[in-house]
Amino acid sequence: MIREKALRRLHIHGGGRRGAEAWPHVADPDAIFVSFPADASIADQAEELASEHRGERLLVFAHSIGAVPAVLAAHRLEVAGLVLLEPALYDIARGHAAVERHIGIVTEARARVAVGDLRGFWAIMRPLMFGGPFEAARWEDEQSLAARWAATNLPWGHGVRERMLDGIPTLVVTGGWNEEYEVIGEIIATRGAVHRILPGAQHRPQDLPGFADVVAEFETSLAGA
Template structure:
């Protein structure tokens, strides 16, 4: 029976705020320090993991989890829309995303945050750049211009071989579906839970998927 559940947030809300539907009073919630690198996050996680830990990771949170899991023994992983882009390099959708973000980051590095946002906003948030909203969105643009990128960290699919894993996607974005398919090809359980886009963990059906997965861990 799983008694230790560790929840790792993605790129937005941190700590328990990122998991508003988790009711387990014994759950542990990670809250990475602002500005912490992926390597630092992975090191911090490695100190938190035990053979009895079931790790939940959302989006870019799956990257330090993958780095930590290769050094630690855990009960299993629940990866929700994992941003493990390094696992699917070469796929058209993955390379398109990386290319657009790289172009946008180059603008930011040159001091052109407005130009950065004009490229990144349609990709990440939908809708074109709106000059009338620039003053309101400028702080968000500045944060995204310096946030960690989920690729280039040496994550390889073999790192998770032998670790029981459930991968849940929202069925709305080709990039996450491709990544999930690569993990499924290495033995992960695969589920699509449509209706909440990037946050399928907020849907009622998510609890049942996790319960089934945990039951499989008890059997094995």
């Protein structure tokens, strides 16, 4: 009798904290926490996932932009299930007004970086990403954060298509606070994914007490599939 491989939980961070620091509520001692190099491209990230975790039976958790390499690598891995948290899969939602507005603002901001105007970049990006206005008095403290955001990968332009999730049991969890992520969740749901909305933590629904119950329900469905 061939014993089925144990299911391991692989956690892929978003654009902020990396590794286990991005998942402070995970208590699984066997969990795997990815920590991509800061300068790794999306293509490099997808290749790392596919090469480093081939042969393992995985339940993959991916947050925000981490969903992009997760989806690109998924069919090269043995993925039993995929949990996408506020997935930044903008490529599958092109044309939607909220998504195009976001992309347009970021494109305008990046154009400021291209001419060496980091402060101008931050004046555009700070309200978009953090909800508060640019304040000259805080610029010195926020300059390094602005530089990091100016150099981070963009989550679109990578050829992600919703069909890439076909055949992979998928749970999408969004926070109900941002139309862009809700649209992406709805599109994925049309391909058969389960979409759950957990309000209260905005971009990090995984930090809410109810998240564990949603995941447990999803895992039960995998066992019965």
